[in-house]
Amino acid sequence: MWREECPKAVSTETNLSETSRNRVLSVAYWRFFVNALLILCDMASFIVASAIIYVWQGREALYSSRFHFHIGLWLYALACSLIWIYCLHSVGVYHRHVMGDGYQLNAILVKGTFFTGLMICAIDSILNVYIPLVHTGLVLLCAFLITMLERLTIRQFVLSSREKGAYSYGTVVVGSPEGIEHALAFLSQKRQLNHHAIAVCPIGLNKRTGLVEAVAAPADFKERIRKISGRDISMLPYCRNFAERATSMGAQTVMVTDVMQRFSDNFNTFVLNMETMNLEIAVVTSAVDVSGHETNIRVIQGTTVMTISLPQYSPWDMCKKRVFDVLVSLFAVTVTAIVTVPIAIAIKLTDGGPIFYTQTRVGRRDKPFKMIKFRSMVVNADKMKAELAKETGQDGRFIIQNEGRSASHQGRQVYP
Template sequence: MAYSGNSGEKLSETSRRHVLSVAYWRFFVNALLVLCDMAAFIIASAIVYVVRNTGDLYSTRFHFHIALWAYMLVGSLIWIYCLHSVGVYHRHVMGDGYQLNAFLIKGALFAGLMVCALNSILNVYVPLVTTGLALLCALLVTIVERFIIRQCVLFSREKGAYSYGTVVVGSLEGIEHALQFLSRKSQLNYHAIAVCPIGLDAQTGYVKAVDVTAEFKQRIREICGRDIATLPYCKNFAERAASMGVQTVMVTDVMHRFSDNFNTFVLDVEAMNLEVALITSAVDVSGHETNIRVIQGSTVMTISLPQYSPWAMFKKRVFDIVVSLMALVGTAIITIPVAIAIKVTDRGPIFYTQTRVGRRGKPFKMIKFRSMVVNADKMKSELAEQTGQKGRFIFKMKNDPRVTTVGRFIRKFSIDEFPQFLNVLRGDMSVVGPRPPLPEEVAQYNQTYATRMLVKPGITGPWQVSGRSNLSEEESEALDVTYVQNWSMLGDVVLLFRTVGAVVTHKGAY
């Protein structure tokens, strides 16, 4: 189908209006965030300066007085610049939670360096403790402020505001999976307004349109709670998508990366100023560092994960040792009474050791406070069959009859995990990492999920802080595999803080 001149002009005008509409609300939201972040810094630093009796400052190098309000205003500009430098204002981050907090921490550290540099250049005396407290308070106030704004943005996104109109392209199964994913991830700014079912022609290998069925439409209605338009795959797909108000084309499957089908499709879509989003495997290499070289007309691309360098692994080991020693000493006031209570209640052993599988398949004995009856392992197979969990990687059940009275308490607050810091000191485990699996679980791993064995298991990790027993098997697997690809020291610190929240709220703990 070819467009006439008038149709082309209408299409161009429609596309232009959608682009301007998105640019308007993005500018509005970012301007609001900038002003709120500046206000958060000024309020927090003002409180610190008042408490510590900090008055107007004097530059001994340039011989002029600096009003405290002017100093705080300059500090707020530095604060905004540093947050921008680490990506806090990126359009795909503004609705995030913990990822945003990690960026805020990085920005605060960067701002601390710049404020100290400013003080050194002006030769202004501000105690380092005062500067540190001001930045720490600014960070905490900004986190709270961003949380409030994020809730408002997420509430508006449920109505389609502050989001990008999206068409989901793929097989019928792939589209359903993508819509389920989007319905669970409220922090994502994709609002599905159309679907485009496709398949591969068996003879030519080219992409072709696929007819939708009544059953498919019904499933979409159940997933999204509303009807979604169908956009047939055709030569003028990009133009028709733009005319519908689409800003993002999400490709789920069928068209695989680096194929001619995918490359030509993406070129056509991007030429209409539309964004392409991909739902890829958890082990996709897109997050790796890449280096491209052209040698005598041949292109060679090398990829690497910098967090697996010897220096990075050394830092993680030092981090594990320091945190474990601090945890063992700091929790002694809790662990000693717990040990006595376990022994007194049923005269059984205080500790429970179980064979788990560590990095690259190496078995080890994991130590925990005993929270179950002595013959709990013998009862597991029978209970798994009764609850329909036979063969599942992670066996969990509410009101487990094997759990003792003391065990129920220490599990609720994850106290039973504390002795695992001894495993960390021995090098069997890490403080942060995937859940330590049983040998029978490892035997059932598929090729993708087996990649979780490339790192040491952890006392806490993405599974423990994201819902634990409330997660589906698929969600648990994806979290572990993604951690292997993306772990970092800062990310581990964030997971530790999230662990505190998970323990306090008891989310998924049973």
């Protein structure tokens, strides 16, 4: 699939990891504060709506006839505003790809308002607090309208900031030159999309090999994308270390426009390579489809864009996985000690050799690591394998087994 090696974008793996970490942290930083601002504004919207309706009705306090205590009106409004926030979060109002949307956000707000009404009615029933249903409905309607106005104001600020590259994700657009131009025109017209193109990568399909490879862009390609986007955009070659190069440029998302077909080995390999660098994949669904990942689908003025999230490699999920791995490993080592300790002693007593066997394996990002396991082969089995292959004229592809016993090779068998 990969045809060439790009020039090194960073000097060492440490620098690359630092760049990737800084990119993730910078995005998490502004997302946290923007969402915190939105949550506070949404809570204020609900409290204001409650004050308007309940003050208009002349209410000062509520009484729980089941538990026999009075509930302050402001305390009740605050509790309901927390329910409001929880329901909005549950339906996806605070999702990172919804923040700048208009129609989709309003549709989700309607769903969140409905669920909030159900939860508030349930709590009123549990406490046995008498509030006319029409009053609760008016509060929800007022909260919905105020939140819409509040989000409209914030949206205008976010969209104007996105023109400068703020509150958006650095995106590398990958596809044919024609597909790239179409995607850039789409991104430049739909400001509600939070993708800011920082580089383009022209690719094509080699009909002879069936592999995706870099292609030479037309002579006037740079001029055309400058005219479409209103600025210069860097060219990123398609190569083995493409993900590392994209990360070093500050990319958060890779947008695939065409060329790579759905369920193809080319696309699967591409996704796995992007996943290793925590890069999100945005796909124009008319060109490609995927399965097995968490997806977010948006319809923007007749064009459908599907974003593929890779939550198993998000910072929070990586932290949880690491804690889980360490705790479960410590527990497993302790519990299985009753079996592993006798095995270790038996291996040592058998031939006096080392208990463990280490071998180099290839892990994440093609980084080698040392695998440690109980030794089940003879000592120096790797050396014996090479000698046996040389004697028999083979290329070394044979199996070493430890089943059965014989007088040769210290009681272990070696099979070509």
